[in-house]
Amino acid sequence: MLKLWLLQLSLVLIFCYACVVAEARSQQLKKTYVVHMDKSTMPATFNDHFEWYDSSLKSVSASAAMLYTYKNVIHGFSTRLTAKEAESLQKQPGIVSVLPEVRYELHTTRTPEFLGLGKSETLFPTSEVQSEVIVGVLDTGVWPEIKSFDDTGMGPVPRGWKGVCEVGRNFKSSSCNRKLIGARSFSRGYEEAVGPIDETAESKSPRDDDGHGTHTSTTAAGSAIEDGVNVMSMSIGGGLTDYYRDTVAIGAFTAMAQGIFVSCSAGNGGPYANSISNVAPWITTVGAGTLDRNFPTYVSLGNGKSFSGVSLYSRRPLSGSMVPIVDAANVSSTSSGNLCMTGSLIPAKVAGKIVVCDRGGNSRVEKGVEVKDAGGVGMILTNTDSYGEELVADAQLLPSANVGEKAGDAIKNYISSDPGPMATIISRGTQLGIQPSPVVAAFSSRGPNPITPEILKPDLIAPGVNILAGWTGAVGPTGLENDKRHVSFNIISGTSMSCPHVSGLAALLKAAHPEWSPSAIRSALMTTAYSTYGNGKTLLDISTGQPSTPFDFGAGHVDPSNSFQLDMIMVATSI
Structure with missing residues (x-):
């Protein structure tokens, strides 16, 4: 029992040491904070508020710098601090709040x-x-x-405008006009957190x-x-x-x-x-509601039944003839194959076929890309009970149809019950005057x-x-x-x-x-x-x-x- 107890104690000590190390590291990690200050409490020894902000910041961190200063929405500044420094700053006089940044x-x-x-x-x-x-x-x-x-037909820039047209990569002063009168970008907090913006992938500009x-x-x-x-x-x-x-x-x-x-x-x-x-x-x-406009697309099955859906695909359609149709759950290498996640479909089982994918888990267009990359010629996206009969049209890269839960269940039942299921997808353009509308999305x-x-x-x-x-x-x-x-x-x-x-x-x-x-x-x-x-x-x-x-x-x-x-x-x- 003694040896066992010692072994348990040593494990506890090792675990606690790891906790202490992890906690110490977390305390040294810097995050971006927005510091809200009470403008009215600035000591008389300071000439202006920015001097006061800087002094308050330097009292807890000699290396920290202000990223942005604020004088309209709030009075204060943003900066990078450790958790301990933020806690210390919160206790300073004149500090209303020290809020960690939120990713919206x-x-x-x-x-x-x-x-x-x-x-x-x-x-x-x-x-x-x-x-x-x-x-x-x-x-x-x-x-x-x-x-x-x-800006054709627009009047002059409003007299009350006080902003600027910020110049940056792929954004010139001439990018603004009498309608798009100004633009700014804010990236200092982001770059302090994750490093410089890769301007080959994203413009550091508006x-x-x-x-x-x-x-x-x-x-x-x-x-x-x-x-x-x-x-x-x-x-x-x-x-x-x-x-x-x-x-x-x-x-x-x-x-x-x-x-x-x-x-x-x-x-x-x-x-x-x-x-x-x-x-x-x-x-x-x-919140969001629907319009009275629809983009109807029909799924015709080999058993003679048809179901209505929607799609924005407008390129080369499927031929009028039927092609094989498969349920993604049966042609996937993963347990969540029905969702058509990236890399989940087996090309040998998908090539030349229409694939039925369930909505959820990843973006709807991403599902279409996965079907296309695996060799599929079309996709039917079916709603689960979370989405019911809501039909949202997507600009897919291959012939597609988004259908409601009831139609999706019927299509899957056909696939599972027929030894050689076939189908095709037919687009019908744009339809107006859909009723009832609006409905809550x-x-x-x-x-x-x-x-x-x-x-x-x-x-x-x-x-x-x-x-x-x-x-x-x-x-x-x-x-x-x-x-x-x-x-x-x-x-x-x-x-x-x-x-x-x-x-x-x-x-x-x-x-x-x-x-x-x-x-x-x-x-x-x-x-x-x-x-x-x-x-x-x-x-x-x-x-x-x-x-x-x-x-x-x-x-x-x-x-x-x-x-x-x-x-x-x-x-x-x-x-």
Whole structure:
């Protein structure tokens, strides 16, 4: 027993020593922190606030430097510190908070007609007034050559503009114009954390190498508070935390207090309850609904049955003749083969066949790439119970069809029951007037508000499924600013797409009524939103096929168009 006890003790000692070493190492690792300081408590011995900031920082770290300083959203600075240094700084006088950086995720045309904007001249004031409204978009950047940023017919740059057009790789001063009036990039914190940006893969400038920022900005209007913006659109979100520790919530509060309308995406965590983000009361939180437009594609099986789906594939279609069809779960080398993860399919079993893949686990387009790389000639993407009958169209690299859960189950049953299953995929172009519409998108994040349940979130929903807008191709910098192969349009879905719709509508309302506050604009949008169809029935939730609830759509779907609503806007904002 003694030897055994000694052995156990030695293992414990070794384990504890490893814990101590690991803890010591973690204490030496530096992270980026945002330091919020109480401006009013600056000692009289300092000439200015920046001198005070620097002194406070040097009191805990002789080597640390300020990455950025802030004087609008908050007063303070950002820097790189160890956990111990951050803890020590938090105890200094005048420090409000020392918050570790948060990685915010991106939340990723027919809509003017669907929203009725083409019929309402009331919401479109004169071009001179419109051009005085500035929309700021915080996102992955912008591709200035896109047609949506053409400034033809625009008036001069607004008198209140105080920003700059930052010059960098693939971004010249001439990239800005009377519509895209300015752009900035912020990368110091990123480079301090992971090293210098690889400019062969990503531009160290406002240029968009992802595509998300271009898409959202062209939806909204086609930097920050100091620049003089009127509307701020942020299609990003992170983990939920107390409002005073949430960088987006803090910034949005200051912006709102200075008369700036802030809209944020609700997130793509639906259809689950409590999945919503950006829930601060002063933020206009936007969920996603569908349009009345569809891109129908049909799957015809060898047993004579057909099922409808959607697809944006527009290149060379499959021939009218049938080809073999297989379930990915049966032609994969992994236990999760049904998801068509990268490298999972067996080429010898896939070549020349249509492959059925389940939605989830990786991106929908990534699944198509995997099927194509394995030699497949087509893909059918089937919903699981999490997505129900929601149909989201994708621009795939091979003939494809996204189908609902019921159709997917029927197709898989056919494959498993027929010794030689065959199928083909037939595209039918674009179809308008789809009813019922809108319906709440399955991916749209839902309430209740996890932090303050008494405050309803989302505030409202807007078009966020199959949205057409500017796109860069997301292929990385080419050095060719006018390379038309990478400057085009794409259709994307997500609350990232619904958020800028509301930002754009807020800009129109601000142009028509410059005296309106952010709260007045949000009140106008919410009190005129609708939650029922023309027949009086509640908007449907596509994930269940059942009526949705205010935890899904908030006040309802945004509706800027009809005359009744315009009267309501005037009433709502004059109370």
